[in-house]
Amino acid sequence: MVFSSIDFLFGFLPVFLILYLICPCGWRNRCLLIGSLVFYFYGVKDTPFYLILLLLSIGVNYGIGRRIGNKKSKKWLITGIAYNLFWLGLFKYAGFFAQNWNQLAGRIGASVYLPVFSPDLPIGISFYTFQALSYLIDVYRGKTSCEDSLPDFGMYISMFPQLIAGPIVTYASMQRQIKERKYLPAMMEEGLREFTIGLGLKVLIANQVGGLWKEIETIGYESISTPLAWLGLIAFSLQIYFDFYGYSLMAVGLGNMLGFRLPCNFAHPYMSVSMTEFWRRWHMTLGSWFREYVYIPLGGNRKGKVRTWCNLLAVWLLTGLWHGASWNFVLWGLTVFLLILIEKAGVGKLLSRYPAVGHGYMLFAVPLTWMLFAITDVSQILVYIKRLFPFMSVPGEFAYFAGDFLKYGRLYALSLCAGMIFMTDMPRKLYDKRKDSPVTAVILLAVFWACIFCIKKGMDDPFLYFRF
Template sequence: MVFSSTTFLFAFLPLVLITYFIVPRVLKNAVLLVFSLVFYAWGEPVYVLLMLASITVAYVTGIFADKKRKPGCEKTAFIFMLLAVIWNIGLLLFFKYADFFILNANSLFNTGFKLLGLTLPIGISFYSFQTLSYVIDVYRGEVRSQKNFLNLATYVTLFPQLIAGPIVRYQTIEDQLNYRRESLSQFSRGIKRFAVGLGKKVILANNIGALFAEISAASQSELSVVSSWLGILAYTFQIYFDFSGYSDMAIGLGKMFGFDFLENFNYPYISRSITEFWRRWHISLSTWFRDYVYIPLGGNRRGIARQCLNIMIVWFLTGFWHGANWNFICWGLYFGIILLCEKLFLGKALKKVPAVIQHIYSLLLIIVGWGIFAYEDTSALIQNFKNLFGFGGLEFFNDKAFFWLANYAVTFIALIIASTPLFRKLGEKLTLKAPVLYGCILEPAAAALLLIVSAAYLAGNSFNPFLYFRF
């Protein structure tokens, strides 16, 4: 089940909200846990057991990792923290990467090992990182272990962020698990945020995603250099509005139930460097790798050579986290190399050129990066880059490119505007100048309109992919 579905919007969400707000406070976490398990089991009933096993492992290892605070128990605490690392990384290696390793071993050594053909558990990359960060934080002494299994299970399974994040750290919502207080104003903010996210996903991402799907499926004879760039531009917007829309919906849903999740996106396409881009894109993932990989490896404390190595390790793992395919690894290393260049010499040079040049530089590299990310098939990836840079034997411009450009021109304009903080700044100005008009009439009316239009799109359009569902 995904948020942008009629089943979720008109059946699951109303039912969970009604149940949640009529039960006494002592039962609210239990209600969230039960409905979250139903939400997950909707698509993968068997793998609910795997997730419950991960929660149990986190619960037990967290309690023992907490013993580091007691003299003489440091070794025991370390062993249980290490067990949590082995369990979570082992799960990912087995379910997500086993066939990748087998396939490459067969290709490299000419062996004939049979692929396992396992279905990837939905959201395993996210909840594995959450349970792992919980135990590590307990071991570090940053939080105390959670003695209430129900509360820990609620944290891990919380359906707003279960499938595709943001990656919520336990320390962020530790107090909220027990002491949150829902309010009408917070619920209202949650609905508005959810409406914005749903509009991003259904109205913007789905529409431009249809263009990328059409261009990707077109024959080589139908394409041109311009249409190839239109395709990858479409994907650039699709993945942003798809994923940031889902994060907005998750944050909005969290607010409805009294939780405050941290932001996951901050207008990444207005960045003036790739370094800035990765401070604005998928913030929870970047922060996770910084805190649990980069800094433990030594960060920037062991000289420039070691720092460069640490950066490349982090970006190799970042790419590999996204999928068991070479294009994701190349995508991670691609950004790692650019970030190294910016850190060593390019960053200083960028600051000396006009802002518009910085924007063009960043956007071009970001778009090329999504060109690597979009195609898991190596031959399709290579062919697309040939087409993009004029080596595919294509015309520069043709009638089909004109047709796509004309049909989606308005959509592209809307996407460009929505990628900037223009609407947010306009809302802030209206809040100052006409708070009652904006807060009581315009903002609720806009949210209601987004919900109605999004629901209409869902009812009349079967094209509703979710790109981060596979991660």
């Protein structure tokens, strides 16, 4: 169930909130657990096995967590990690691996073919798997005690605000909130506000501006003019940001309504001056997960320069693959890694000292890296690059409609401008100053109903991070 759907907004959410609020404090965790399972079941009702997978994950990780907790046993840790990665690998990467193996086997003439297993990905598996892994590793390290209550643990893994699309919350940071949270009515107000803001960003900006990239896909990358190619990348960059940022805000808002304080996932990343800074402000919970559980265990930056680079490379390849089992994501990870490397080599200092240069650099780096993210077929990426940089292609190689930039520019001008404005921190600062005024509340109300209107009209809703 998507947060920005009528079913959720007028169906599940009100009913659940009422039940949750009338629940006595001691029962609230169980209520949330059951509600989240219902929520998840609604999303996977065509493949009910995925719900069983989630339940299994809860059960197995709970059991292993207790065993690790009691004896600090490395064997159990390895078992736990293997268990989690097994399912993730099976659903997400087995098909990719098999395809490539078969291609390779075909090239060298071997006749060992693997069956390509590529089912629909269980919703949220990348997120809850990572949460479970973080729990096991933290218990092993002694950073947190293991969770003794199965319903509480189940709630941690499956709570619906962050089950489908994050933020990835470590158990350590949530532990106290799981056991006791003071519920103040002010949190409901704040939660509703954050939720509305997130909804607005997603429905009114991301969904609208996302239409432009879809149009470009429909036309075909070979038939767009160069200005339109650049405009398309900007539109995609705005779409992916507001989509995910909006969704993360909605998750935080929902958490607030339930009494939780969930971590922030974005800190105006498009205001960064370097790629390194960007990744400390974009999808922050994923970045810190990789730092905490991959980079640091590998040695971080404490084993010499070359080792640091290798560690970074590992982290970025894995980050790329986490986003999808496809070569373009590997390419994307590699590109980001190279940029970060270059910045570490000294360019980064230049960029921070002269923010204008930094912003200019990011103006190109961000859309170009997102291009690798947006186009799955690597050969099409080549085509797109040729459109972006027309001096790379033979004149006459591509035929396009000369008026396309003006046409789509006009159609999407409003949402593109809105995107540009809201990617800065100005609206948030303004909002913070005027938070208590009734005018703000009226504006939020207008935003909410505008979103409902758009959702009812059936505006296309491609949530890009949804297939994880």
